[in-house]
Structure formats: structure tokens, C-alpha cells
Amino acid sequence: MxxxxxxxxxxxxxxxxxxxxxxxxxxxxxxxxxxxxxxxxxxxxxxxxxxxxxxxxxxxxxxxxxxxxxxxxxxxxxxxxxxxxxxxxxxxxxxxxxxxxxxxxxxxxxxxxxxxxxxxxxxxQRFVASHQRARQLIASGEIGKIYSFRTAFGHGGPEGWSVDGKESWFFEKDKAFVGAMGDLGVHKSDLLRYVLGEEITEVGSFVETSAKDFADVDDNAVCVLKTESGIIGTLAASWAYVSKEDNSTIIYGEKAILRLEDDPNNSLVVQYVNGDVVNYQLGKIQSNDAGGQRTTxxxxxxxxxxxxxxxxxxPGEEGLKSLAVILAALQSNETKQIVKVSELN
CATH class of the missing domain: 3.40.50.720 (NAD(P)-binding Rossmann-like Domain)
Structure with a gap:
């Protein structure tokens, strides 16, 4: 071939x-x-x-x-x-x-x-083993009805790893268009859609530049999200987590809580309502830290x-749906209103 x-x-x-x-x-x-x-x-x-x-x-x-x-x-x-x-x-x-x-x-x-x-x-993030397993557990009904979630993606900022350091395009609005929300937040909107198996329909947000006084893009954002079936939760994206990267997601269900990339040793921890705990060691998530998964x-x-x-x-259609959540968050921050993803311009 x-x-x-x-x-x-x-x-x-x-x-x-x-x-x-x-x-x-x-x-x-x-x-x-x-x-x-x-x-x-x-x-x-x-x-x-x-x-x-x-x-x-x-x-x-x-x-x-x-x-x-x-x-x-x-x-x-x-x-x-x-x-x-x-x-x-x-x-x-x-x-x-x-x-x-x-x-x-x-x-x-x-x-x-x-x-x-x-x-x-x-x-x-869709190809991380713990995320794939969580999706399977939710889809199979093992976790029951999903009530809530919280997800975060934060580290010290691109200046630590970009080839251009503080001079990086990541900090320039005309080139990056959006900061931590585009760099990290869009990963998590994609992950939530993938793991929960449903679309995010409404978004409210606060998007700030608080840590990087040299940047003209956001470096700290917290969003409240609602899905089509009514699951509510939060998404945080930050370039201001100065010591250790946070790439964790917690999903709160009727029969169990799923902790994804939250425990240093177990990539997925399932805490059942009856007290049982199942730990999965599925390999480290790919990250900028040493020892992160070698392939994406x-x-x-x-x-x-x-x-x-x-x-x-x-495909592009999936990329657009995940981007739309971030666009809605930016619009929410500007208008101080809850934004329906379907009503984006």
C-alpha cells in the first residue's frame, strides 16, 4: 500500500x-x-x-x-x-x-x-482511556441518571511551553481570538459532549483576564452549562493554575460518582452509592507534564x-458543536445573559 x-x-x-x-x-x-x-x-x-x-x-x-x-x-x-x-x-x-x-x-x-x-x-480528550471508559459506563446505564458534573482544565499558561514563551501568539487577541477558553475550554466542551452523549444547550459564564497582565485574551473562565436532558454543571478553563495542571472531570450520577483524571494514581475512580469503589488504572492522560501519555x-x-x-x-460538524459552546460562553460574558447555543449568530 x-x-x-x-x-x-x-x-x-x-x-x-x-x-x-x-x-x-x-x-x-x-x-x-x-x-x-x-x-x-x-x-x-x-x-x-x-x-x-x-x-x-x-x-x-x-x-x-x-x-x-x-x-x-x-x-x-x-x-x-x-x-x-x-x-x-x-x-x-x-x-x-x-x-x-x-x-x-x-x-x-x-x-x-x-x-x-x-x-x-x-x-x-476523546481518546483518553478513562474518558472512553466513562462514556461506556454512562451509555450502558451503569451510572443511572446523570445529575451534575464539573470539569476543569488549567495550567500555568502557554508561556511555559510555547516555542515563543510570553511572545507567543496565544496571548494576542487578533491571532488567538480567545485565550484559555479556546486553548483549554474547547477541549472540555468537546469532552463533556462526548462522555455525556448529549448536546450542551445553554451557557452562562464569567470570562476574565486576571493573571496575565501582558495578555489581551482571557486567562480564567468559569461557565455554567445545561444539557438537552437538563444535566447542569460547570466548566473551568484557566492559565492561572500555577503549580500543578488540573485536567479533571467529575460526573455525579444516580448510582455512582465518576472521577476522571482526578486521582494521581487511578485515571478513573467509580464511587458507587453502596460504598463500593472501583479504581481503574488506564494509563496517564496526555499532558505537558513529564510522564504524560506519549501519544494523543x-x-x-x-x-x-x-x-x-x-x-x-x-469531523468538522463535531468540532463546530464544541466550538459553539465556547462562542456561547463568550457571548454570555459580554451580554451578562444565559445564551442558548442554538441561537448563536
Whole structure:
């Protein structure tokens, strides 16, 4: 079988730590090219992987050398580059949040339909073993009716791991569009939709910049969410958790409480109403900390979807639904109203 020829657009931290090494590790992939507007950076990465270097993504897309691309650029470029790639007949794996607006996301989905190519959004929390097990337990009825939840994703901020430190695009509103909510919150809105197996319909939020005085995007957000069946809970996204990362989710059900990535040793703890406790050691969640899961599984799922001509596990439509929750949270913070996700512009 011929290998899938891949190019990676944007050579920052997410490309260097996740996409590039995971493509290299996939036996069905030939990494062909990398692209970044930073000439020095792209040369260095291209030399490391012995691939072609581009500083202009349009040249890469029209080169005829790749079948698929990863879009690992600042958020404001996700939609234009993904759409250009799809229109050029290439499959696209796009980092999250998929775009900066509902309109952009819809245009990406339309471009994928029109071109007949795959569009997948890199929501990796779905592939964490504890999250998958929790979804199964809830879907099977093992936990009974779900009453409430709380989820959090916080760490000290991108300056700790971004290739550009404090100078990173993550802190610039015109490039990032949104801060901790786009970086971390969208992961959790996607996770909740996946684990609970239903849509989030209403959102209320407070979104602040309290920890990073050099940033013009949010670094602390707390949202109240309601699902279609009436489950209520909270989502916190923060770049102000200064010591240890928090990536935990707790789901409160009729027959048990599920604690996901909340215990340092057990990735899933199920506390039953009768006092029984079941601990699952399913491997560490992928994180920026040492010892985190080495692979996100995102790349392998994307490659499999292309090779076997299957629907990707996180298509554009799913990316849009998870983004819509974050857009609703931003609107809620601005209007000081509860926002219905279905009524977003």
C-alpha cells in the first residue's frame, strides 16, 4: 500500500511535540514537508526530519507533493488554510479550536463536503482511556441518571511551553481570538459532549483576564452549562493554575460518582452509592507534564480515516458543536445573559 504523504503547516509546540513525532511513528505515513513563516524555525525542523521546508503554505498546497496536511497554526489561520487545503484536494487535520467563528467553521465543513476530502479536528480528550471508559459506563446505564458534573482544565499558561514563551501568539487577541477558553475550554466542551452523549444547550459564564497582565485574551473562565436532558454543571478553563495542571472531570450520577483524571494514581475512580469503589488504572492522560501519555491517538485516527475512507472520529460538524459552546460562553460574558447555543449568530 502506498504511504500517505503528509505536510505539517505551522511548526510550533503542538507540531513539534505531537503531530511530527506521531506522523513519523505511523508506518502508513511519509512525512514530506513542513511549513512555517519563521524561516529559521522551519529550516531547523525540516533538517531534523529530512523533509522539504516551505515558508508559504500556498506553495506547499499546490506543490503536488502531499495528500494531507496538519494545520497547526495560530487560531485565526485555521479556517483559511484548512479551506485552501480542502479546495486543493487535500485531507485536513486541524488543531482546535477549529475556527474563530461559526461562519468560518461552516465554511470549512462545506469545503470538506464539496471536495470529498476528510476534515478532522484534533480533539484528543476523546481518546483518553478513562474518558472512553466513562462514556461506556454512562451509555450502558451503569451510572443511572446523570445529575451534575464539573470539569476543569488549567495550567500555568502557554508561556511555559510555547516555542515563543510570553511572545507567543496565544496571548494576542487578533491571532488567538480567545485565550484559555479556546486553548483549554474547547477541549472540555468537546469532552463533556462526548462522555455525556448529549448536546450542551445553554451557557452562562464569567470570562476574565486576571493573571496575565501582558495578555489581551482571557486567562480564567468559569461557565455554567445545561444539557438537552437538563444535566447542569460547570466548566473551568484557566492559565492561572500555577503549580500543578488540573485536567479533571467529575460526573455525579444516580448510582455512582465518576472521577476522571482526578486521582494521581487511578485515571478513573467509580464511587458507587453502596460504598463500593472501583479504581481503574488506564494509563496517564496526555499532558505537558513529564510522564504524560506519549501519544494523543489523534494522528493515527486521522490517518486510518483517510486510508480506509471512513468518517473521521471528530469531523468538522463535531468540532463546530464544541466550538459553539465556547462562542456561547463568550457571548454570555459580554451580554451578562444565559445564551442558548442554538441561537448563536
Amino acid at each position: 502506498e504511504k500517505l504523504r503528509v505536510g505539517v503547516i505551522g511548526c510550533g509546540s503542538i507540531a513539534q511535540h505531537r503531530h511530527l513525532p506521531e506522523y513519523i511513528a505511523n508506518k502508513n505515513v511519509e512525512l514530506v514537508a513542513v511549513c512555517d513563516i519563521n524561516e529559521e524555525r522551519v529550516k531547523e525542523v525540516a533538517e531534523k526530519y529530512e523533509v522539504a521546508a516551505y515558508t508559504n503554505y500556498e506553495e506547499l498546497l499546490s506543490s503536488g507533493t502531499v495528500d494531507a496536511v496538519s494545520v497547526c497554526t495560530p487560531n485565526y489561520l485555521h479556517a483559511p488554510i484548512s479551506i485552501a487545503a480542502l479546495n486543493a484536494g487535500l485531507h485536513v487535520l486541524c488543531e482546535k479550536p477549529m475556527s474563530t467563528s461559526k461562519q468560518e467553521a461552516e465554511a470549512m465543513i462545506a469545503a470538506a463536503k464539496e471536495s470529498g476530502k476528510k476534515l478532522m479536528i484534533a480533539h484528543n 491517538h489523534v494522528i493515527n485516527h486521522f490517518v486510518d480515516a483517510v486510508i480506509h475512507n471512513q468518517e473521521p472520529p471528530v
